[in-house]
Amino acid sequence: MQLYELVLNDGHAVSPFVWRVRMALAHKGLPYDSVPIGYGDKDKLAFSGQDRVPVLVDGDDVVSDSWRIACYLEDAYPDRPSLFGGAGGRASGLFFNRWCDTQQLGNLFLLCTPGTFDLTPEADQAYFRESRFEWSGMTIEQMREDPPKKIAALHGALEPVRQTLQEQAWLGGDQPAFPDHCLFGGFMWARTTSDFRLLDAEDPVEQWRQRMLDLFDGMARKAPAVQQD
Amino acid sequence: MQLYELVLNDGHAVSPFVWRVRMALAHKGLPYDSVPIGYGDKDKLAFSGQDRVPVLVDGDDVVSDSWRIACYLEDAYPDRPSLFGGAGGRASGLFFNRWCDTQQLGNLFLLCTPGTFDLTPEADQAYFRESRFEWSGMTIEQMREDPPKKIAALHGALEPVRQTLQEQAWLGGDQPAFPDHCLFGGFMWARTTSDFRLLDAEDPVEQWRQRMLDLFDGMARKAPAVQQD
Numbered sequence: 001m002q003l004y005e006l007v008l009n010d011g012h013a014v015s016p017f018v019w020r021v022r023m024a025l026a027h028k029g030l031p032y033d034s035v036p037i038g039y040g041d042k043d044k045l046a047f048s049g050q051d052r053v054p055v056l057v058d059g060d061d062v063v064s065d066s067w068r069i070a071c072y073l074e075d076a077y078p079d080r081p082s083l084f085g086g087a088g089g090r091a092s093g094l095f096f097n098r099w100c101d102t103q104q105l106g107n108l109f110l111l112c113t114p115g116t117f118d119l120t121p122e123a124d125q126a127y128f129r130e131s132r133f134e135w136s137g138m139t140i141e142q143m144r145e146d147p148p149k150k151i152a153a154l155h156g157a158l159e160p161v162r163q164t165l166q167e168q169a170w171l172g173g174d175q176p177a178f179p180d181h182c183l184f185g186g187f188m189w190a191r192t193t194s195d196f197r198l199l200d201a202e203d204p205v206e207q208w209r210q211r212m213l214d215l216f217d218g219m220a221r222k223a224p225a226v227q228q229d
Numbered sequence: 230m231q232l233y234e235l236v237l238n239d240g241h242a243v244s245p246f247v248w249r250v251r252m253a254l255a256h257k258g259l260p261y262d263s264v265p266i267g268y269g270d271k272d273k274l275a276f277s278g279q280d281r282v283p284v285l286v287d288g289d290d291v292v293s294d295s296w297r298i299a300c301y302l303e304d305a306y307p308d309r310p311s312l313f314g315g316a317g318g319r320a321s322g323l324f325f326n327r328w329c330d331t332q333q334l335g336n337l338f339l340l341c342t343p344g345t346f347d348l349t350p351e352a353d354q355a356y357f358r359e360s361r362f363e364w365s366g367m368t369i370e371q372m373r374e375d376p377p378k379k380i381a382a383l384h385g386a387l388e389p390v391r392q393t394l395q396e397q398a399w400l401g402g403d404q405p406a407f408p409d410h411c412l413f414g415g416f417m418w419a420r421t422t423s424d425f426r427l428l429d430a431e432d433p434v435e436q437w438r439q440r441m442l443d444l445f446d447g448m449a450r451k452a453p454a455v456q457q458d
Contacts, residue, residue, distance in 0.1 A: 088311070091402030096321055098389035099328065157429030160327035207383020 001025075004045060004055040007036035011224040012192045014112075016185035017066040017221070021054045023069050023181035026216040028080040030218040032056075039124040065099050066185070070178050083178040096171070096179040104186045107154040108138070110143045115193030115226060146195055154198060158205055165204040167213070176215060184212045188220060191227040213224060230254075233284040236265035237348040240453040243341075243422045245334060245414035246295040247450070250283045252410035253299050255445040257309040258383060261285075268353040286322070296326050299407050312407040325400070325408040333415045336383040338365070339372045344422030344455060376425055381426060387434055394433040398440070405444060411440045417449060420456040 003025065006015040013019070013036075027034055037044050042051040048064045055145045063072045071090070072155055074083045074149070084090040094168060117140045120128045136143070161183065166173060170177040187209050190198055198204035213221040232254065233303040234437070235244040242265075254261055268275050271280040277293045285301070292301045303312045304321070313319040316405045342361055346369045349357045356367060365372070390412065394399060400408035416438050419427055428435035 013433025072428055082317070085317020085320065087402055088314020088406055089316070089321055091314065091397060091406065092318055092321030092325055094396060095325060095389055095393040095408070098392040102388050102392070159331050160324055163327040163331070164324040167323060168320060171320065171324060173316055177317055177320065179321055179324070212337060215389065 001029060001032035001131050002035050003032045003035055004035045004048075004053050004057075006038070006053045008038070008116070009036075009121060010119070012119050012221060012226075014077055014116050014119065014192045015053055016100075016108075016189040018054045018079070019185035019188040020178075021056065021069050021182050022065040023184060023212075023215070024066075024083055024218070026219055027083060027176065027178075027181065028073050028077050030073070030077065030080070038121060039127055040121075055142060066182075066196075067094065069221040070181075083181075085172060085177055089177060093149050093178050093182075094204075097172055100182045100186060103157045104154070104183060107150065108189060109149060110138070111150045111154070111196060111198075112189050112193050114144045115195075116189075119193060148212050148229075150196055151196060162203065162205050166206050176212070179206075180212060184209070186221070187212075188223075188225075191220075191225045192223065193226055195226050201228050230259060230262035231264050231286040232261045233264045233266055233277075233282050233286075234265070235282045236263075237267070237345070238350060239348070241346050241348050241455075242452060243348065243418055243421045244282055244386075245337075245418040246281075247283045248414035248417040249295040249410050250285065250298050252413060252441075252444070253312055253407060253450070254303055255296075255371060255448055256312060256405065256407075256410065257306050259302070262282065267350060268356055269350075270420070295411075296323065299410075303349060312400060312410075314406055318401075318406060322407050326411050329415060332386045333383070333412060333424050334418075336379065336386050337415050337418060338427060338434045339367070340376060340383070341380045341418050341422050342425075342426075343369050343373045345418075348422060380427055382441075391432065391434050394437050399437070405441070409437075413438070413449070416441075417454075419450075420449075420454045421452065423456055424455050 003021060005013055007013050007016045037053065045051050045055055048055045049064050052064065054066055054069060055062065056069045056077065061072065063069050068084055074090070084093050114226050117125065117128055133139060168174065170176045172184065190196065199209065232250060234247045235240055244293050248410065266282065274280050274284055277284045277291050279293050280418065281293065283295055283298060284291065285298045285446050287305065290301065299312055313322050314327065346357055362368060399405045400412065419425065
């Protein structure tokens with residue numbers, strides 16, 4: 001298996017969507033070869049019929065989009081540990097995935113984009129600046145303003161996660177599932193790019209994040225990052 | 230089985246939490262006797278060890294809190310249609326429940342509280358006013374201001390639901406599950422108390438709401454309400 005991943009300076013894998021799939025592959029116990037690409041290498045993804053990472057190649061199968069990759073892995077490797085815990089878990093998992101996309105990543109976007117820019121090779125910085133300005137109407141410098149306000153908004157958006165983790169150890173219940181990997185992907189974007197402390201030590205979400213960093217022999221904890229705790 | 234339910238003037242059952250359980254009981258095909266109570270009847274719930282509806286009495290079992298009632302029904306009646314679709318569905322269902330509580334109901338609170346007040350028997354209006362002022366710092370009259378702004382905020386909060394329902398017919402996947410009943414409870418609060426149009430006809434969430442109204446032989450559609458569509 002090959003996983004096409006975005007990798008920036010010093011080996012920082014910053015994409016929350018790539019992290020969802022890295023964790024899902026580890027969850028299933030499936031080894032793979034990494035194919036690192038940069039923002040300027042989108043032509044290398046042309047074979048997948050679109051231009052975004054992650055892309056998984058498994059024999060003759062080519063799958064893009066982290067949600068579709070998770071569903072593919074669940075269906076193709078049903079005897080490996082389940083990512084969804086049944087049909088109901090997959091159905092509710094889609095909502096959770098979309099909630100992460102719009103709410104968690106929406107709140108992380110202005111926080112993590114400047115650090116992502118700082119890790120982008122010089123040749124791709126103009127592209128990066130322009131594409132992010134198109135999406136948000138903001139320059140990288142404008143995005144750097146007032147992190148505490150943005151962290152507070154993120155904290156509020158995470159409230160239903162916090163309440164859930166007060167009642168169960170993982171979003172998947174008594175064991176991690178794809179929703180855990182999904183949410184964790186966003187926190188890995190922060191960890192690999194930025195030095196903000198997003199969560200207090202006593203926050204159940206932070207305690208969960210620490211457990212996620214420990215999974216799979218500390219795979220995520222060992223990855224090149226800006227944050228070290 | 231007996232279900233203690235909040236019922237206001239003209240038989241309007243306004244509680245979103247009661248509606249979650251009404252739908253869950255219909256989903257399981259379990260008949261029950263309704264015990265309607267008002268805001269002034271909280272002493273009638275003392276046997277449950279707390280003072281909020283819904284309370285389900287099933288033989289010797291007394292269960293309060295809509296989430297705990299759903300889990301109770303799933304465990305006590307495993308041979309009836311499943312509310313969660315497996316362990317993963319229950320685990321992710323808890324997050325969805327908390328998301329509804331904080332995001333959907335949070336956005337409906339200022340919209341639906343005035344209409345709820347209007348349906349409250351005169352004897353309980355002072356209690357209602359005071360308790361809602363304590364929670365929100367607002368009078369009923371202040372809450373009536375600028376519904377369009379509040380409807381727009383609700384619309385934004387519903388975005389991950391909308392994206393999910395663009396890909397599958399129900400939050401439960403190809404059939405309704407407890408997350409559907411959970412979200413629908415909030416919309417029944419609106420329908421039974423208020424005449425706002427919250428959703429456009431072409432919104433996937435509205436199309437789903439119409440399907441929910443049709444479930445169980447149109448049970449929810451037939452209930453006394455302010456909205457009629």
